[in-house]
Amino acid sequence: MDWESVFATRASRMKASEIRELLKLLEQPDIISFAGGIPDAKLFPKEAVNAAFAKVLGGEQANAALQYSVSEGYRPLREWIVTRMQAIGIDCTAENVLITSGSQQVLDYAGKLFLSPKDTALVSWPTYLGALGAFNAYEPTYDRLDILANREPTSYVEAAEKAGGGVKFAYCVPEFSNPTGETIPVAAREKILDLAEALDIPVIEDAAYQQLRYDGESVAPILALDIARNGGDIEKTRTLYCGTFSKTLAPGLRVGWVVAAKQVISKMVLIKQASDLHSSTINQMVVAEVAKNTFDEQVATLRQTYGHRRTHMLRAMERHMPKGVSWTKPEGGMFLWVTLPDGMDGADLLAKAIRDHRIAFVPGKAFHADGSGANTLRLSFSCADDQMIDTGIERLGRLLLAELAG
Amino acid sequence: MDWESVFATRASRMKASEIRELLKLLEQPDIISFAGGIPDAKLFPKEAVNAAFAKVLGGEQANAALQYSVSEGYRPLREWIVTRMQAIGIDCTAENVLITSGSQQVLDYAGKLFLSPKDTALVSWPTYLGALGAFNAYEPTYDRLDILANREPTSYVEAAEKAGGGVKFAYCVPEFSNPTGETIPVAAREKILDLAEALDIPVIEDAAYQQLRYDGESVAPILALDIARNGGDIEKTRTLYCGTFSKTLAPGLRVGWVVAAKQVISKMVLIKQASDLHSSTINQMVVAEVAKNTFDEQVATLRQTYGHRRTHMLRAMERHMPKGVSWTKPEGGMFLWVTLPDGMDGADLLAKAIRDHRIAFVPGKAFHADGSGANTLRLSFSCADDQMIDTGIERLGRLLLAELAG
Numbered sequence: 001m002d003w004e005s006v007f008a009t010r011a012s013r014m015k016a017s018e019i020r021e022l023l024k025l026l027e028q029p030d031i032i033s034f035a036g037g038i039p040d041a042k043l044f045p046k047e048a049v050n051a052a053f054a055k056v057l058g059g060e061q062a063n064a065a066l067q068y069s070v071s072e073g074y075r076p077l078r079e080w081i082v083t084r085m086q087a088i089g090i091d092c093t094a095e096n097v098l099i100t101s102g103s104q105q106v107l108d109y110a111g112k113l114f115l116s117p118k119d120t121a122l123v124s125w126p127t128y129l130g131a132l133g134a135f136n137a138y139e140p141t142y143d144r145l146d147i148l149a150n151r152e153p154t155s156y157v158e159a160a161e162k163a164g165g166g167v168k169f170a171y172c173v174p175e176f177s178n179p180t181g182e183t184i185p186v187a188a189r190e191k192i193l194d195l196a197e198a199l200d201i202p203v204i205e206d207a208a209y210q211q212l213r214y215d216g217e218s219v220a221p222i223l224a225l226d227i228a229r230n231g232g233d234i235e236k237t238r239t240l241y242c243g244t245f246s247k248t249l250a251p252g253l254r255v256g257w258v259v260a261a262k263q264v265i266s267k268m269v270l271i272k273q274a275s276d277l278h279s280s281t282i283n284q285m286v287v288a289e290v291a292k293n294t295f296d297e298q299v300a301t302l303r304q305t306y307g308h309r310r311t312h313m314l315r316a317m318e319r320h321m322p323k324g325v326s327w328t329k330p331e332g333g334m335f336l337w338v339t340l341p342d343g344m345d346g347a348d349l350l351a352k353a354i355r356d357h358r359i360a361f362v363p364g365k366a367f368h369a370d371g372s373g374a375n376t377l378r379l380s381f382s383c384a385d386d387q388m389i390d391t392g393i394e395r396l397g398r399l400l401l402a403e404l405a406g
Numbered sequence: 407m408d409w410e411s412v413f414a415t416r417a418s419r420m421k422a423s424e425i426r427e428l429l430k431l432l433e434q435p436d437i438i439s440f441a442g443g444i445p446d447a448k449l450f451p452k453e454a455v456n457a458a459f460a461k462v463l464g465g466e467q468a469n470a471a472l473q474y475s476v477s478e479g480y481r482p483l484r485e486w487i488v489t490r491m492q493a494i495g496i497d498c499t500a501e502n503v504l505i506t507s508g509s510q511q512v513l514d515y516a517g518k519l520f521l522s523p524k525d526t527a528l529v530s531w532p533t534y535l536g537a538l539g540a541f542n543a544y545e546p547t548y549d550r551l552d553i554l555a556n557r558e559p560t561s562y563v564e565a566a567e568k569a570g571g572g573v574k575f576a577y578c579v580p581e582f583s584n585p586t587g588e589t590i591p592v593a594a595r596e597k598i599l600d601l602a603e604a605l606d607i608p609v610i611e612d613a614a615y616q617q618l619r620y621d622g623e624s625v626a627p628i629l630a631l632d633i634a635r636n637g638g639d640i641e642k643t644r645t646l647y648c649g650t651f652s653k654t655l656a657p658g659l660r661v662g663w664v665v666a667a668k669q670v671i672s673k674m675v676l677i678k679q680a681s682d683l684h685s686s687t688i689n690q691m692v693v694a695e696v697a698k699n700t701f702d703e704q705v706a707t708l709r710q711t712y713g714h715r716r717t718h719m720l721r722a723m724e725r726h727m728p729k730g731v732s733w734t735k736p737e738g739g740m741f742l743w744v745t746l747p748d749g750m751d752g753a754d755l756l757a758k759a760i761r762d763h764r765i766a767f768v769p770g771k772a773f774h775a776d777g778s779g780a781n782t783l784r785l786s787f788s789c790a791d792d793q794m795i796d797t798g799i800e801r802l803g804r805l806l807l808a809e810l811a812g
Binding site: 057 | 408444445447448450452455456459460463464468469470471472473474475506507508510511514518536539540542543606652656657658659660677679680681682683684685686687688689
């Protein structure tokens with residue numbers, strides 16, 4: 001049959017991302033790649049995970065672990081999350097928590113719940129590519145959530161109306177953002193809430209990297225600030241906090257969560273039920289077991305290892321980057337964000353980088369919903385050892401120097 | 407914030423199903439329930455699953471098992487599925503297979519890919535409740551896929567236009583359907599394809615129960631018939647075949663699949679990537695291992711046990727049902743479908759059944775997209791032993807006799 005004539009709706013216009021194609025080019029073993037944004041598999045808590053699977057399947061819980069379960073998620077895991085949320089100022093109960101298949105799924109559900117075609121989502125330029133992918137399925141337009149610009153709330157509404165819909169939510173990654181590595185300071189978080197209140201829209205707080213802080217002071221989550229504004233009552237808040245075990249325990253388990261007012265969670269539970277019934281029962285039980293036993297120890301290991309790599313890469317950048325190139329100094333996460341002189345193009349550069357210098361990175365343009373950012377690129381240090389960093393950043397420096405000279 | 411004003415889109419209008427509420431009533435231990443439609447947890451291949459997790463996590467695959475993986479799914483599992491599909495007349499390659507989080511997720515993706523608000527989905531009355539739930543998020547209307555009625559294709563188009571959209575697909579459960587237990591004969595499957603060709607729409611073939619045949623001859627899948635119509639070329643077909651390991655191995659692992667033309671699969675891969683990146687890597691590896699080692703043995707056990715329960719329930723029905731009550735005689739699956747005399751109401755009856763007779767079933771109305779079917783109910787035998795069936799069906803007979811007399 002002629003499928004193109006049948007793909008009539010939103011999801012049909014999604015395209016494979018450039019990044020995806022790019023990453024396929026990087027499988028040659030001699031290339032030093034700073035392109036991937038994934039955790040280092042050598043750091044996964046394999047023994048703890050293995051022991052937890054054996055315990056769950058060897059005991060009385062085995063039947064329940066393999067059976068259908070409730071869409072809300074495994075209650076002991078939700079309760080463990082509650083204690084962790086309370087420790088960072090988010091006073092909530094298990095009824096405010098839904099377990100999802102990674103935090104990516106929360107972004108999809110937010111699109112499903114809030115967006116109609118032509119509505120506007122506020123996102124930063126640049127922003128997490130997976131968020132744009134999740135939202136794109138619901139055919140929104142994007143406007144720039146640019147807190148420093150001090151735009152009037154009415155200007156967002158006017159732009160949205162011009163695009164044919166309304167402003168439906170603001171999305172951000174407040175800590176060590178993918179792709180920039182930057183953290184939104186508390187004053188800017190308050191401004192996001194001011195804007196969201198003025199527009200009466202929800203805030204999607206993507207906290208995927210929150211536990212991975214290597215130095216500096218932790219900043220209150222937007223949901224915690226929102227709760228404080230509302231007399232301590234999470235039920236009056238507008239923020240959806242998205243968490244995940246993918247960056248701390250293991251992404252292959254696909255376990256994440258969302259915390260919000262019960263009104264939101266109850267809608268998302270219905271969406272969850274209709275979309276995949278529930279996340280894997282056994283994986284939720286295993287995550288609950290591993291989290292209870294080794295979460296803090298595991299996060300401490302990650303902070304030490306990734307923190308060292310971050311510092312090592314920043315020092316290498318100081319040594320090798322030519323004048324005119326600038327980069328972020330992240331306090332956590334997995335990424336540095338490099339800004340090249342105007343007129344340089346990260347995508348053009350990548351071809352030369354792979355071909356002539358055997359290094360790779362992600363050009364920054366794809367992270368910009370408006371198509372800007374050609375002169376930016378993302379470097380990941382999460383899977384790079386000292387020698388890869390020393391050699392790779394030196395090569396990058398040589399490439400950029402040659403480009404600037406030429 | 408005032409959330410009701412923000413829930414502006416499709417998913418916001420979803421309501422908790424009656425069934426969900428109902429099942430909460432059934433937790434009293436003295437109630438004999440034929441309401442649930444889940445596999446018997448005592449029959450899960452626990453040892454095989456346990457051994458597979460230990461093997462995957464104890465070997466060289468451990469890092470990969472816990473890492474992010476491709477949206478298409480774990481290749482060895484897709485290849486195993488290909489061999490099984492070929493054995494039932496579906497000639498395909500791994501590129502025609504996407505692994506999903508249960509077959510429920512395929513139904514959600516089908517809605518996302520094909521439906522815009524006011525479009526029409528063709529479904530049988532009654533139909534699987536989870537399908538209606540998945541499609542409802544995309545705000546379609548429903549028309550009746552009633553092959554015996556010999557309706558003109560144009561009448562479907564006219565009805566859809568009146569509802570404000572077009573006919574976008576036909577959905578059915580061809581084997582041992584949930585809720586009726588009935589199987590669509592090959593001639594009717596061909597008629598569904600005839601209609602789909604006339605309307606130029608896809609067919610969603612939900613094969614959740616296909617392996618659970620207890621007697622009778624197996625019938626060619628709709629996708630196999632579609633391939634045969636198209637000179638053996640799956641790329642020319644219009645059918646999406648949805649499979650799952652939930653009814654054969656274990657639903658708590660959340661592993662299912664869809665087989666279709668590459669044009670469909672490539673779109674669904676993008677939807678998968680945007681919605682939850684991929685299904686749990688480790689669970690896919692474990693399912694591949696368990697399937698390879700024990701699938702046939704496991705299915706043989708299930709057929710024997712469930713088949714016995716089916717037969718036992720049918721015999722009990724013969725003994726205890728009063729005149730005027732009829733029921734299906736399924737060749738497989740988990741369900742009988744009971745039709746009461748006109749004017750009786752399954753929902754009213756359920757209250758009495760629970761309160762006065764300590765038995766439970768699911769009233770049939772919820773399975774009807776048009777609100778009909780008040781005089782029907784669904785009985786599940788999958789988790790019922792002989793004594794439960796003998797006692798429970800006797801009680802049901804007494805209840806119905808009293809109702810008919812009163």
